[in-house]
Amino acid sequence: MAFYIARRLFWTAIVVAAVIAITFVVFYLLPAGDPALRFAGKNPNAQQLDLIRHRLGLDQPWYIQFFKFIKNFFTGDQYGWPGLGYTFAGQSSVLHLILDRAPRTLLLIAGAAVIWLFSGVTIGIISAVRRRTIIDRAAMGFALFGISAPVFWLGLMGLYIFWRQLGWSSGTGYVSPADSITGFIGHMWLPWVVLAMLYAAFYARMTRNNLLETLGEDYIRTARAKGLTERQVIFKHGLRASLTPIVTMFGLDIALLVGGAVITESVFNLQGLGYLAINGATTQDLPTVLGVVLLAALAVALMNLVVDILYAFIDPRVRYA
Amino acid sequence: MTSSSGERMLDVRGLTVRFPTSDGIVQAVSDVSFALSRGETLGIVGESGSGKSVSNLAIMGLLNRARTVISGEVEFKGRDLLTLPPDELRKVRGKEIAMVFQDPFACLHPMYRVGAQIAEAFTAHSDAGKHAAWSRAVELLDHVGIPNAKSRARDYPHQFSGGMRQRAMIAMALVHNPDILICDEPTTALDVTVQAQILELIEDVKREFDIGVILVTHDLGVVAETANSVMVMYAGRVMEYGPAAEIFRHPQHPYAWGLLDSMPTIERRLDALVPIEGSPPSLLAPPSGCPFHPRCPYRFEPCATKLPPLKVPADGAHLDACHLPYDKKVELGAQRAKKVAA
Ligand SMILES: Nc1ncnc2c1ncn2[C@@H]1O[C@H](COP(=O)(O)OP(=O)(O)OP(=O)(O)O)[C@@H](O)[C@H]1O
Numbered sequence: 001m002a003f004y005i006a007r008r009l010f011w012t013a014i015v016v017a018a019v020i021a022i023t024f025v026v027f028y029l030l031p032a033g034d035p036a037l038r039f040a041g042k043n044p045n046a047q048q049l050d051l052i053r054h055r056l057g058l059d060q061p062w063y064i065q066f067f068k069f070i071k072n073f074f075t076g077d078q079y080g081w082p083g084l085g086y087t088f089a090g091q092s093s094v095l096h097l098i099l100d101r102a103p104r105t106l107l108l109i110a111g112a113a114v115i116w117l118f119s120g121v122t123i124g125i126i127s128a129v130r131r132r133t134i135i136d137r138a139a140m141g142f143a144l145f146g147i148s149a150p151v152f153w154l155g156l157m158g159l160y161i162f163w164r165q166l167g168w169s170s171g172t173g174y175v176s177p178a179d180s181i182t183g184f185i186g187h188m189w190l191p192w193v194v195l196a197m198l199y200a201a202f203y204a205r206m207t208r209n210n211l212l213e214t215l216g217e218d219y220i221r222t223a224r225a226k227g228l229t230e231r232q233v234i235f236k237h238g239l240r241a242s243l244t245p246i247v248t249m250f251g252l253d254i255a256l257l258v259g260g261a262v263i264t265e266s267v268f269n270l271q272g273l274g275y276l277a278i279n280g281a282t283t284q285d286l287p288t289v290l291g292v293v294l295l296a297a298l299a300v301a302l303m304n305l306v307v308d309i310l311y312a313f314i315d316p317r318v319r320y321a
Numbered sequence: 322m323t324s325s326s327g328e329r330m331l332d333v334r335g336l337t338v339r340f341p342t343s344d345g346i347v348q349a350v351s352d353v354s355f356a357l358s359r360g361e362t363l364g365i366v367g368e369s370g371s372g373k374s375v376s377n378l379a380i381m382g383l384l385n386r387a388r389t390v391i392s393g394e395v396e397f398k399g400r401d402l403l404t405l406p407p408d409e410l411r412k413v414r415g416k417e418i419a420m421v422f423q424d425p426f427a428c429l430h431p432m433y434r435v436g437a438q439i440a441e442a443f444t445a446h447s448d449a450g451k452h453a454a455w456s457r458a459v460e461l462l463d464h465v466g467i468p469n470a471k472s473r474a475r476d477y478p479h480q481f482s483g484g485m486r487q488r489a490m491i492a493m494a495l496v497h498n499p500d501i502l503i504c505d506e507p508t509t510a511l512d513v514t515v516q517a518q519i520l521e522l523i524e525d526v527k528r529e530f531d532i533g534v535i536l537v538t539h540d541l542g543v544v545a546e547t548a549n550s551v552m553v554m555y556a557g558r559v560m561e562y563g564p565a566a567e568i569f570r571h572p573q574h575p576y577a578w579g580l581l582d583s584m585p586t587i588e589r590r591l592d593a594l595v596p597i598e599g600s601p602p603s604l605l606a607p608p609s610g611c612p613f614h615p616r617c618p619y620r621f622e623p624c625a626t627k628l629p630p631l632k633v634p635a636d637g638a639h640l641d642a643c644h645l646p647y648d649k650k651v652e653l654g655a656q657r658a659k660k661v662a663a
């Protein structure tokens with residue numbers, strides 16, 4: 001097992017390094033203009049531009065910059081470890097910027113994940129157990145709605161109804177839980193629900209289908225033949241097998257959102273990591289983009305590893321294979 | 322509870338099972354009646370789709386009542402299982418009537434330890450603690466011939482061979498010393514060498530626990546060796562039913578002759594087997610009259626229009642459902658016996 005984890009960690013590092021390298025290449029190949037121009041004021045002369053390029057390190061070939069980035073990452077820089085450099089724009093620490101913004105995104109994901117996991121799985125179970133009843137149809141109708149409704153539309157509708165009309169939400173923007181816990185929840189509950197909607201719909205459908213498939217298995221008939229109650233049959237024998245793939249999906253969905261909750265973040269003006277990434281990309285601020293990309297890639301790669309290990313604990317067939 | 326061999330335990334009368342489907346009503350079992358006594362092995366034989374499994378699932382209450390129409394009576398210890406409330410029936414399942422299924426590879430939950438699954442069958446009907454249930458599981462695994470039962474109980478099903486899994490299923494069925502053990506093709510999925518061991522185990526278990534066994538199988542050889550009585554089913558109906566010795570010595574129904582002639586024995590070489598021509602009818606639209614008449618070489622005038630009742634055709638004979646006059650059956654049966662001997 002230890003060897004397995006070590007090997008997986010090695011490959012994780014390779015993948016993350018490749019992602020960073022690709023980001024570098026894209027940044028240099030995309031003809032988006034010269035970042036130095038942004039900082040040079042009106043009508044810069046060539047000398048000024050060269051100076052700025054030198055200061056930003058842009059006068060070196062991309063691969064040198066890449067290796068510098070990697071080296072700084074491991075050795076740290078003046079802002080601490082891991083070294084992520086400083087932004088072109090504010091000449092401030094990317095690490096600090098990320099540490100400042102990450103809690104917003106992570107709390108958004110955490111709240112939404114709790115909601116979608118519980119509501120999705122619960123709805124899926126009820127739907128499967130009450131198959132072909134009104135309840136099932138209503139639940140699957142909701143799921144179809146959740147899957148097809150665009151997040152920005154849901155967000156705007158939610159804001160209009162629950163903030164403007166009913167006043168139940170405190171609206172857009174972010175309040176740190178350290179400052180005011182009620183303010184935090186007042187601002188966050190709506191984005192949590194909106195972000196959770198799509199996933200809850202997916203999870204409900206998947207739970208329902210997995211459970212229905214499992215309930216048709218021969219070992220479920222065995223469970224009934226033993227004289228177990230229907231509750232034991234469904235919750236012990238049925239769910240055990242049908243939730244395993246959902247655990248895998250849950251881990252990866254959470255990880256993907258680290259860099260992928262951009263739309264929700266911007267509809268609710270939360271200014272988290274997605275905001276950083278978009279801002280960085282539009283202003284050609286390579287270090288900021290790299291910082292977020294690195295974090296997102298690490299999240300996905302590590303979560304992948306966690307999920308695989310977890311899977312082995314859940315499913316004995318994997319463990320002993 | 323007193324248990325004496327020969328005591329009548331199960332009385333099935335007019336069991337009929339229909340599945341309403343989008344294509345129409347599937348008449349899977351029609352008017353099936355039989356009985357089972359303690360210490361008896363009843364063999365149920367018939368081609369695929371003849372309603373053997375459905376009959377037994379109906380007895381066990383394992384058919385979804387919401388999507389099945391069941392009628393008739395299944396009398397067990399003075400109660401009709403078909404009208405028992407679901408929770409009462411649940412208390413019978415696995416406790417008084419237990420079942421072993423065809424595919425041991427699919428019948429055990431892949432994610433629970435074998436011992437735990439057997440222990441669970443025990444706690445389903447008793448207040449025993451976890452520890453006691455586990456000991457019972459180990460004891461039974463040992464009893465059905467799993468070596469190192471104590472440590473093997475901690476294994477998962479995929480670590481067991483097919484034969485061991487079927488042994489585990491039998492162990493699971495025995496945790497409460499049931500009155501009836503239903504085995505639905507318990508050896509079909511197993512290697513030939515293992516098949517014999519499992520059948521032997523079932524026989525041993527029957528004697529030791531003094532239970533009644535219903536043994537469903539395609540294999541007439543198996544029935545010939547172990548069954549006391551035999552029921553031949555076709556298209557959901559009983560074609561012939563009686564003591565095993567009589568059925569094998571004087572089979573009365575052309576379908577039974579067909580089954581016997583298509584069965585390999587030590588005397589008969591494989592190329593001498595005569596399969597029954599044609600295939601079983603659709604149960605959505607079964608043929609009129611005798612369901613076997615389209616395939617029957619001896620069909621005559623009433624067969625296509627009139628359903629033959631199940632009755633004893635003459636003194637000293639056993640139950641069959643065939644229009645042929647009894648003399649004719651005896652004559653054809655004798656010819657057939659000569660051919661087999663030749
Ligand atoms: N749930 C169901 N819905 C519709 N038809 C069904 C259902 N279950 C069984 N049947 C049909 O009932 C008939 C009898 O099936 P059954 O499983 O009892 O046959 P069997 O004699 O056990 O055959 P085999 O030897 O292949 O196990 C088959 O034609 C089958 O297609």
Ligand SMILES: [Mg+2]
Nearest residue numbers: 373374375505
């Ligand atoms: Mg069957």
